[in-house]
Amino acid sequence: MDEKLKEEQSVSDISAEIVPECSENDEELACECEQKSELEELQSKVAELEDRYLRANADFDNMKRRLEKEKMQAISYAHEVFARDLLPVIDSLEMAILAGSNTEIESGELLGKVKEGLGLTIEQFRKAFEKHGVELVAIDGTFDPNFHEAVMQLESEEKGSGEILQVFQKGYKIKDRILRPAMVSIVK
Incomplete structure (x- = not known):
């Protein structure tokens, strides 16, 4: 066992001779080197992310222009x-x-x-x-300002007040939206 201890001691003595102990100055240099490599790594990541951002932004702008063009074509040929x-x-x-x-x-x-x-x-x-989906506006006898436009008011013994007396021009609607109201005369 003594031989083994002597051998280990001699190995540590030899390594001490070959690798001198690090001084405080060497540790600072190693720390600075480590910080520089971390900084370079971070700068590389920032450059990569900036490139990805610019590409994604350019892709978004291209898609936006393409969709706008398609929208204009759809409107033109609707x-x-x-x-x-x-x-x-x-x-x-x-x-x-x-x-x-x-x-x-x-x-x-x-x-x-x-x-x-x-x-x-x-x-x-x-x-x-x-x-x-274009339909005639219904004329059911009662005036409705949402669907009819009164152009005259006349007196009538046959119909009550606010009822449609005569239709001058038919009205049309597309789905729920009025294209043109019906022009009518109503009873006073």
């Missing part, structure tokens, strides 16, 4: 389907004009055919409107 549904109505009116230039048909018969064609054309309009 009426495309409605307009396409009205094209047959225009075709019918053009055919009615062409039929009026046909001199082989008597005027009485022509008038009847034009009247029938206009009735069918109006029905095409109603179907196109109905398909897109």
